[in-house]
Amino acid sequence: MNTRRQWLAAMLALTASSIASSMAFAQDNEGWPNRPVKLVVASAAGGGTDTLARLLAEQLGSVFGKPFVVENKPGANGLIASETVAAANPDGYTLLLTYAGAMVVNPALYTRAPDPLKRFEPIAQIGSFGNLMVASPKVPVHNLNELVAYARQRPGQLSYGSWGMGSGGHLTMESFLKKANLAMVHAPYKGTAAVATDVQSGLLPVGWVDVSSQIGLVKAGRLVPIAVSGSSRLPQFPNVPTMGEQGYPFPTTSWYGMFAPAGTSGALVERLNKEVVRAIATPAFRDRLTALNLPVAPALTPAQFRKVVADDTVAWQRIAQDAGVKPE
Structure with missing residues (x-):
């Protein structure tokens, strides 16, 4: 009997803790953002990733009422930017805008590359394209x-x-x-x-x-x-x-995507996804993407985008192996 009571007490404590945690996340999300949000970009100023980031930062800043500040961290095929965000506090104030190669290819190239699914929360796919x-x-x-x-x-x-x-x-x-x-x-x-x-x-x-x-x-x-x-x-x-x-088939398509550090609140990820998808759907934003020759990506949920990241990681690892490229 005592064992059962102890088990019930433990379950009630765990449930109360989960509810308190969820309420804390909700309260945090309600107040987010209360200061500028850093959008780390895996390219130099003037590149396609940077151009897209600035369009999106302008749109999100308008929606949320706080600046989204683009911070360029080029080099090492996006690894520098990825490492910066992976190590950031998962509070929604440091986000990553990067391209497929930086996120799903690097694990096949660099032993220190952050795992795209263990170290990040995929938020939204923004554009897909061929190079x-x-x-x-x-x-x-x-x-x-x-x-x-x-x-x-x-x-x-x-x-x-x-x-x-x-x-x-x-x-x-x-x-x-x-x-x-x-x-x-x-x-x-x-x-x-x-x-x-x-x-x-x-x-x-x-x-x-x-x-x-x-x-x-x-x-x-x-x-x-x-x-x-x-x-x-x-x-x-x-x-x-x-x-x-x-005569030289290479069907894999690249994409741009937004990510948060692992551990970021699921509610905040969903909120960001909703606003990114909404921004992409506006005629003005689509016109600007078209002018940049960037096809609009399908409106994916975070879970659907996570699957894209997982599938592409496997595909690019095969491509890297076939090309004779070994991780360093």
Whole structure:
């Protein structure tokens, strides 16, 4: 009898503790935010991630009545930004806006990379997209077949740029080089703006960029688009074929997403998800995404986005292994 009473007392205490904890979370959430929110961005200023972050920060700041301050932490394929947020207090005042490569590829590349599901709370997927392989107008390359011919005439002499070791551009290119039986030297940069600068100048013959921040250079003819990663062509460049259409399939699509540190209140995650999804659904925001050539992502719940992160982590680990990339 005493054992049963002790068990019941323990259960009542646990229930009371859970209720008190939930009430505390609710009270905290009701008062959130009462100061500026830091939005850490895994890219340099001027890149596609940064551009999207500033659009979203403006929208969320207007909704919540407190500034969402963008803090750029580029480098190491987004690892620096991820580590910063993973170590932050899970109180909703430090959030991460990053790209798929930084979140789901890094675990296959860096032994110190934060686990995307154990160290973070996925909040919302914001945009999905394919990346663009571009060539310098100073080289005779307009498609993948011409790149293959050009590279074979210069074995081991050519370099290509991407926005970091282990980035989507890096692994996509290594997959292509393996299929084409080519050798080129990878030149990692801290952002796609720097890649674009060196490709248009001719310092690099080819490189990978995010479309959103480099549309102007492509349309001005200062960068020559030769292939799109992903399974479909880009709306603003309908004449640029995918890698698959040119005989080198690479169907994986990239995305942008918002995350909070693990342990952040589920109610707060849901609240942020609701407002991000609502922001994305407004015609004005969609128009700005379209102008950046960023397809609007489907309206996913945090649980649905968590599944995307889990599935993509497995897929990119396979891609990294196939490319011969080992974690450091």
